[in-house]
Amino acid sequence: MSSHNMTWISYPSKNLAFISPEEIEAFIASQNIISRLMHCYIAFFVPTGLIAGICILIIFIKKYLQYKVIENLDLLLLHFTISNIIMIFLSFTVITRPDYLKATHLTCNILSFFFNFSYFSSRYVLILILLVLLLKRFPSRTALSKATQRPILCVGFVLTYAFCLSLTEAVLVGTDNYHLETDCQLDPLFAWPEYEITKFTFGFGIPSFLQILCFTVLFAKAAPAEAPALQQHIRTYPAVYTISITIFISHLFYNLMILFRTTFKLQKSIGTPKNELVMNIAEIVLFCESCASLLHALESLSGRVQICMECWC
Template sequence: MSTEAPFLNETTTTELITHSSKEPSYNIITTVCGPLNASISEEIAANDLTSRANYCYVLCAVLGFASALFLFYSFFRTYRAGTWNRLDTLLCALSISEFYIVLCSLSSLAHRPQYLQTTNLNCAIFSFFYNVAYFSGQLMLVLMGFVLIFDQDPPSTPLLQTALNKPIVCVGVTTLASLLSSVLLMGLLGISRDPNNVYNIYKVTACRVDPCQASYIYSRTKLVLGFILPNLLLLALLGAGYLVWRRSNSSFLSRLKAFPVFLAVALVTFVCRIVYNGVLMKEVSLRVTDELSPRQEALMSVAEFVLFSGSCASLVLLLLLHGPFRDGLREVLCCHGMGGREANRHIMAPHIEIRDTQDMTTADDQETTTTNDH
């Protein structure tokens, strides 16, 4: 009985592995993003790992969706109340970016351990819009850091003062930078080291948020533009904030503790994206050298779910750590819990009016005096 799967030469391959007719047959459909030469047991173990990660992510996705819906409801209430400020603008833009990433995760949630099957063109468009949200969310953290650091100590530079006073303009510039970065990555999808590997935009292939046919230069460019540069900007802002707060006789740590939502979201985003980018770089390098194994393919799927979980966690942290959102959630929960009991109490309890006898006697005397006068 053969225990080795045939070598898969195509970038996206679906193989039907059937054992000899003398023994029970097992049909295993394997959809991969690169050439594999692995045993059936390795394929099964890899699919099992991916499926377990998929099930675990379901809970994160539900929490992320619920948190995002309540956040948008809170933003609507804030806007209607006329209390909208510049921090709300940045938090709303960040919430939209993270929520869109959670929406993109549905493609992985619905198809793993296999992949969404579509043309290279459709996959590139899907990846483009995902990357816009990916870059935008990272740059929004930089803007949040800038606003929170210089909120009480405005910068002396006119350009920085304008950026501080007009957050909607900063959001527009950030979105434009995200669009340009995504266009660059979309153009890098067709670059390959193999001149014989022609990029056919109408070829049906396995698709994910970072396409399987992405080259090594694609992964390096995304690492630099979407992770290294934004985090260097954050470090520079923290350094500037340390100098500004030291000059104003404020404690650096105490000022940072005043912004728990920013610190928590930045930390979660950093951890999840460094894991994802590290696994992506490793996976692309193994695919280029035809050494990609089912286990590494499964690790790439797990890294995707880690990235998506970071967006869900960011939405939950925004809801729980930001004061107005937390108070709004507490108000809704308390009103929902007390509303039924209050209504029943008013219905069942009769209204009894008790009047003081002294007041009644005084009223009767006044009435008698009035009668005698007449």
């Protein structure tokens, strides 16, 4: 249980007494980089992502009010949109960088819970979207195919699964010192090592395997004669496949940094200012991806964007 005692851990930037004179210049440079990245994210990515997300919501609301029905794929995309909008709002915690948000352990754990809930939800609903598109190209009468034709059931399953994973992560943050103030990240530094391992496994490892499996079947399996050509299928849903690739790359970077942070915990080391810089970059890249995904999702609805423009006018 010694690995669960996180009272010793802190950020390198909070331990200036242990930074050698040779590292001071590098430390100042890393602080400047983090600050500039944060300002770029808040100034450019956040407005773009939120506007794209709001437009998508308007499009779906107008469509539902007009037709009183919503398609299976649209409901999954709506779920994906809401999850990413929540992640963007939670990303406002980086406004204080290069410093960190001051909060109690309990408040930080609550923020982490909602962040993980949105994170897991968006990741697994994307897998469902890929599966629905795969079944459009390879029609099947299996139980899996019937399940995807009931999108409300699928969304309910994803929400329940994401809730259970987020609750597990909240427990792995630790149950001590809830009343004490700390430097808060959405993935708390003071979490037990099992927190990062669980997040890597269920937030990246398993969904990435399923994602690669979907792509493998799409490209390797021969489609029925009546199915459209592969290039035509991809051109019909380009945004989904673009989002899948960008999510894989950004989440790979982020989750590798999460694992590196775990190794430092197990070695009883706080790392270096450079390690802290890379972790902050990975976190901002993750939030940038949420904004970019909403923009790509809006592009997939390009035929309906006029509805949104009319609402603004």
